[in-house]
Amino acid sequence: DGGITQSPKYLFRKEGQNVTLSCEQNLNHDAMYWYRQDPGQGLRLIYYSQIVNDFQKGDIAEGYSVSREKKESFPLTVTSAQKNPTAFYLCASKPGLAGAGEQFFGPGTRLTVL
Amino acid sequence: ILNVEQSPQSLHVQEGDSTNFTCSFPSSNFYALHWYRWETAKSPEALFVMTLNGDEKKKGQISATLNTKEGYSYLYIKGSQPEDSATYLCAFRGRGSTLGRLYFGRGTQLTVWP
Numbered sequence: 001d002g003g004i005t006q007s008p009k010y011l012f013r014k015e016g017q018n019v020t021l022s023c024e025q026n027l028n029h030d031a032m033y034w035y036r037q038d039p040g041q042g043l044r045l046i047y048y049s050q051i052v053n054d055f056q057k058g059d060i061a062e063g064y065s066v067s068r069e070k071k072e073s074f075p076l077t078v079t080s081a082q083k084n085p086t087a088f089y090l091c092a093s094k095p096g097l098a099g100a101g102e103q104f105f106g107p108g109t110r111l112t113v114l
Numbered sequence: 115i116l117n118v119e120q121s122p123q124s125l126h127v128q129e130g131d132s133t134n135f136t137c138s139f140p141s142s143n144f145y146a147l148h149w150y151r152w153e154t155a156k157s158p159e160a161l162f163v164m165t166l167n168g169d170e171k172k173k174g175q176i177s178a179t180l181n182t183k184e185g186y187s188y189l190y191i192k193g194s195q196p197e198d199s200a201t202y203l204c205a206f207r208g209r210g211s212t213l214g215r216l217y218f219g220r221g222t223q224l225t226v227w228p
Contacts, residue, residue: 004157031214033215035218040220041220042118042203042217042218042219042220042221043203043205043218044218045215045216048215058215090157090158094214099214100145100146100163100165100207101163101214102148102150102160102163103148103160103214103216104157104160105150105157105158105159106157107155107156107157108157
């Protein structure tokens with residue numbers, strides 16, 4: 001089945017630790033995105049990427065880092081510099097840059113900092 | 115950061131009721147307006163991507179309209195069913211938007227009681 005997978009589903013982290021959230025897609029999509037959701041807020045863009053080894057900061061990139069070494073993978077690292085990392089994280093992808101097409105979403109990872 | 119507003123924030127209706135909610139977005143530099151349905155414990159899924167002023171789209175009992183000149187879109191559900199219970203997200207894409215990035219509203223949470 002084609003789709004986007006995120007792992008783990010739930011993640012617990014101690015304060016001061018870095019943690020990496022996985023996002024993999026087998027849709028052959030060029031563009032990939034990371035969003036964060038907090039209660040009562042819309043999805044906010046953290047980072048996005050159009051091609052291997054290229055990515056752009058979104059609106060709330062501070063305290064996060066990403067890599068795009070392979071087309072199908074776009075992992076997100078939540079660093080200790082992120083002041084309030086407890087949230088729900090969604091990964092998405094899109095076939096190409098052009099066109100108004102929809103984004104395809106993964107199931108999300110819920111991160112809790114203890 | 116662009117402002118996308120959705121109302122109401124939540125809605126509770128009885129099975130069989132028809133309902134509608136609103137998405138407001140900037141009326142300048144419009145490129146596309148997306149509607150997504152996000153059911154609990156699932157990934158958000160695209161309902162509609164709308165690009166032209168006056169667009170009307172329909173999928174089953176769900177339909178949407180678009181007014182780009184005044185910057186709003188309505189989503190209608192005719193004869194709501196319990197399985198329509200979900201959060202409905204709208205997202206705006208502006209002309210010239212880098213890498214197809216979207217700006218999301220906070221969503222309308224719909225609960226349909228049997």
